[in-house]
Amino acid sequence: MAKKHSGPSKPLVADRRGPPPARKQKQEQTPQKPPAKGGFGRLRALLWRAFLLPFRMLWALIWRLGLVVCLLLGLGVAYFASTLPEAGEMIDGRAAGSVTLMDRKGAVFAWRGDQFGGMITAQTISPFLKAAVVATEDRRFYRHFGISPRGMASAIRINLSEGRGPLSGHGGSTITQQTAKLLCLGVAFDTDEWPSEREYERQCRRTTLWRKIKEASFSLAMELRYSKDEILTIYLNRVSLGAGARGFEAAAQRYFGKSANQVNAAEAAMLAGLLKAPSRLAPTHNLKGAQARAEVVLGLMRRENYLSSAEASFAIANPATLSPAATARAGGYFADWIMTTGPRYFTRNTTEDVLIQTTLDQTIQTATEQAVRRVFDDKISKSSKAEVAVVVMNKEGAVRAMIGGRDTRTTGAFNRATQARRQTGSAFKPFVYAAALELGHTPFDRIRDEPITLNIPGSGAWSPSNYSKTFAGEVSYTQALAQSLNIPAVKISEHIGRDIVQKIAWDFGLQDALADGPALALGTSESTLIEMTGAYAGILNGGISVQPYGITSLRLLGESEPLAGRTGGIGERVIRTQTAQELTFMMHEVIQSGTGQRAQIDGIEIAGKTGTTQAARDAWFIGFTSDFVIGVWMGYDDNRPLKGVTGGSIPADIWRETMLAITDQSKPGPLPMLRDRIPPEAGRSPIDSSPEKPETKSLTQLLFGLFSRQN
Known part of the structure; x- marks a missing residue:
């Protein structure tokens, strides 16, 4: 028998489905620092902003200036790359010629003017000479893109530490940059603009910020236009090496009476060492100084593994000496007399390379001097x-x-x-x-x-x-x-x-x-x-x-x-x-x-x-x-x-x-x-x-x- 309800019954309602309603949580408030007492906080904030302002301005100036420099650099690279001639046309850059003086028997005894011994290439010179130049002047030559930021930074640091301006003294230049200077950044010698070739070269060696930018552009353009060996070939043929010798072939003939492709390690080191100070270290004037500098170069060649320890030691123990003609230097006054009495356009003002046979007898000259x-x-x-x-x-x-x-x-x-x-x-x-x-x-x-x-x-x-x-x-x-x-x-x-x-x-x-x-x-x-x-x-x-x-x-x-x-x-x-x-x-x-x-x-x-x-x-x-x-x-x-x-x-x-x-x-x-x-x-x-x-x-x-x- 059914149980009888005693009161009204509760309605049947289905369970609510879905997530339960969110509970209202008490809103958490971020705690705030209590206001500073007085105006000291505001003053400190103002001072902080004033301190940061110069740095912000400097940074804005730097990145804008950097952008301008990069733009100029890019334009310069594009311009120079489009105007550079073939590498072979830049080998002999002399405005004047040379005079080679021979005695009555045909032996060379003196040189006058800028002597150019003939074209050599990075592939044909002595391996010792190529190694000596790279080890001495730019050991990362075959790895960089024409300029070396690391080298430039190091040079600036050294210049400042020695009390000079950042661009005075050490330049940190790569061989490519040095070649750019030798080419005067593409500006040719003009007798109407410069009174002499010496003045022209002095102008080309000036160091200013603007010229550094142009030099960097020219160097990068050369790297785009030429191979590394072509750049090195231009450098090897145009650099001055003392005693009127332009290029390593002329210097090898002048000092050793042989071609640059025949020099040994000691001779190569002496030639490369002249790059530091060609006039002061020219072995015809300062043989001891040239030999001392060559010993330093041999050490650099050994450090870069171009020479073994035994080869370097042998070269140091047997330093380079001058050829008989360079040692004798017979007839200095005689040669000067020839240059002042010979035809002007083939002696003092020659633009050609001239050979002059003379009446000098070197045996008699030596006997007279003795x-x-x-x-x-x-x-x-x-x-x-x-x-x-x-x-x-x-x-x-x-x-x-x-x-x-x-x-x-x-x-x-x-x-x-x-x-x-x-x-x-x-x-x-x-x-x-x-x-x-x-x-x-x-x-x-x-x-x-x-x-x-x-x-x-x-x-x-x-x-x-x-x-x-x-x-x-x-x-x-x-x-x-x-x-x-x-x-x-x-x-x-x-x-x-x-x-x-x-x-x-x-x-x-x-x-x-x-x-x-x-x-x-x-x-x-x-x-x-x-x-x-x-x-x-x-x-x-x-x-x-x-x-x-x-x-x-x-x-x-x-x-x-x-x-x-x-x-x-x-x-x-x-x-x-x-x-x-x-x-x-x-x-x-x-x-x-x-x-x-x-x-x-x-x-x-x-x-x-x-x-x-x-x-x-x-x-x-x-x-x-x-x-x-x-x-x-x-x-x-x-x-x-x-x-x-x-x-x-x-x-x-x-x-x-x-x-x-x-x-x-x-x-x-x-x-x-x-x-x-x-x-x-x-x-x-x-x-x-x-x-x-x-x-x-x-x-x-x-x-x-x-x-x-x-x-």
Whole structure:
């Protein structure tokens, strides 16, 4: 039975489905800092913002500036890459050419100008040289993209630590950047814009921020346009390596006499070491410094594993030395003379590479230098500043040796043999006697050596005296010349006419202004040593003038036909052959019994003349054998008097030492001179025999007589 409900029943309702309604949670509030007491917090916030503001501004400036630099860099790279020529066109960038000087046998002895030895490549040079350059200048060359931020940062740090500006001193440049500088960032040399190539190169080496940006652009463009080896090839051919050598081929030839593809490790290290300071470390000037720098380079090559320890040690123990030609550096003054007397457009201003064959004999040059050094070491005080000049030439005027000063290893210095114009003293007297002999006087004519006084218009009375301050009485012309007596020379010159003496001296090559007064006979006129030596060669040559010369041929590199030939030699007849032979006899007596006796050499006939100017400011000795003429001058550059030196002392000693070395090679023959010492008219006195001055021949009469005898 069903249970009965007692009340109303609850309605049936289905269960609510789905998630239960969310409970209202009590909202959590973020705790806040209690307000700061007063305004200190706000002040601190303002100060913090003020502190950060410069950094924010700097950062904004930096990234904007960086953006501009990158934009400029990109534009520059695109521009330069589009304008760069083929790599082969950039190998030889010289604006001027070079001159290679060869001696009479064809051996090279000197270089002038920027020498370019010919193109080499990174593939053809010696592996040692390639390794030395990379290890020394840019060891990451084959791994970077043209610039090295690490290297630049390091360079800036070093510069700042050494107290310099960030861009002054160390540059941190890669080989690519250095090549860009060598190319002057693509700007070619223009004579209208730069006064000289040196000024152009100085401008190219300037370091500013703008140029650094351009340099980076140019370097990146080169990396895009050329291969690494092409860039290295340009660098190897254009870099300066001292002594006028442009490129490693020229330097290898200059210093070692071999090609750059033949150098060994020690030689390669020396060449690469020159990149640091080519002028200061050039081995022709500073061999010890070059060898020390080469040792550093060898260490770098070893560190980069280009050399084994054994190879590096061997190269250090056997450092590079110069070739014989570079060691000798013969004929520095001679080479300078060639460059100043040769054709301008093929010497001083050449844009071509020129080869000049000269008359220099390196054996004689070396012997002359040794003779000078030996005499000065033995007979001159170490503190003396006296200078010397020597010229050696053959009878036709070909200069075989030249010294222009005591420092024989210099170049570009004042050449006392060719540039110093000095009074000639008694060395001029042979031209006085040449004039007298040409007019019919003889070596045996007599004249009185006695006090005389001449009235010189505008100057008053003049009383010449002899060096000895004594008088010899009656003497022959030969004795007067041998003893270098002054009074007879003045008397003869005044008797025959100064104009005739001047004409003969001029025709023999003394073509400076000659003195007008009676002191002309005593050598108050000025001349150079090479002119005087050439004039004496004319006497040896039988009375025919001689023009000294040093060039025998000149041609362009790579050409076989010469552009020019000999620049001097035999000239015109000045005096008769008989006159020259009589004068040679008289000058032979100067050596045999006169003031030049210290120049005697056993078994060899020598003729010459000493010369000492007033107060012994100049001392000369010029003499000759049948083959060679040697002139020697000695004095001070400031014209101070010499102490205890005359033409017959130290200059004669130098002459003898030099001639001894020459005659060791070839003994000369007899002199072309008068052999009859007792002529029929011996003893006559054509000047002093009459109290009245005899009639003298005019210059016109002399020339007419010469013309008649020669025809």
